[in-house]
Amino acid sequence: MGGVLALPGSAVYSAAKSGLRAFLTALSSELRDTGVAVSGIYPSGVDTRMLQHEALHGGSMLNFVGKVLSVEDVVRGYARAPRTRRLEIFLPYGDSLVSRAMAFAPALSHRALPLMERVGRLGHARYLKRKGLG
Template sequence: MSYDFRDKVIAVTGGAGGIGSALCHRFASAGAQCVVVDIDEARAGKVAGELPGGGHLGVGCDLMDWARVEQLFERIGTEYGRLDVLVNNAGMTSTERFDERGIPSIEKEIGLNLVSPLVTTRLAIGLLWASRDPRVISTVSLAGLFPQGETPVYCASKFGLRGAMLSIGLDLREKGILAGSVLPSATDTPMLRREAVEGGNSMQFLEQPQQPSDVVAAVVSMLDKPRLEAYPRPSESWSARLAMLVPNLLPKILPFFRKRGDRGMARYLEDLERRGLARRSGSRWELVHER
């Protein structure tokens, strides 16, 4: 059965980003009332104002500030009286290598990617119970299945979030709330573009990056058919899970793929240049400001 979005109240964290704004537009176009949550209040308000239909809300919220998160749900309660779907979509990564990272940056990435979705979900429980069909969906990553040597902190956060969401999905199902995750691979968003120009993990570019619309389709499929996990590219998930059957072979396997990933990253940067999103600056690349 197709999920009925009409008059549903859906909150999306990271709602002003590439995936988040695409989710909000898809939900609103089907009749939902969206709460666009983003650390950048102006961008959240802009996205909310551009959504079709009415009754949308843009809220600036630092998801690492628990008092602010509580205030967020108090405001949603005042405006709508319930929350039908919570989409934990906010996240971050860094191209700094592990042996060069500062401790605060490690704490920040783990906090935003892992701890904040758990706290946000916990604080939303009361409003979710006020819904007749409450749902929680978190954007995890294939990095929650497969290790990436260049981004161990990101992997740690996503491995943890995947396990937590599986457990939460089992626990809350008995209490009337359906929870699950989508696990996309590299997606063409400002975050990935920044990684590419800064020389991030080339293993993400073995295949052409997927589009935010692919992640949106996976989220909608989870609403249509609730389950614990969904993958925008199922073939990639099977490859990752197969490789993890023999993790001790990874040091021997990965070098065969790295050159392919390097070529894929070079093609992606050239594509960004053609689209006017990046440019060469000497021997380096830099992003072009997106209006």
């Protein structure tokens, strides 16, 4: 979701992901009449070594606001892409609603960040416990 909502502490990451999202959108438009479909998969936090590192070394609590996905969850999203031919597939969809709403009004989203971080700290604690890391 880093390409949907730019978060503090993730400026470079968000910029790169936003660029990829813009590229996919433009490419989809360019290929519209060829029968080729382009899809982007936008997961929330995924249980990878990168997320585990962030969980243990001061990463953003915002990674833990929603459900932490398994790699298998993301693979299922990729498997859906050719069938749906949708430009954007959000995993989980509910997280995308919050992210897109916050991205719609960046000034307001800054006010919501403290609440989101508190929610994320609870999710972070659950994640560490589930993984036996905390």
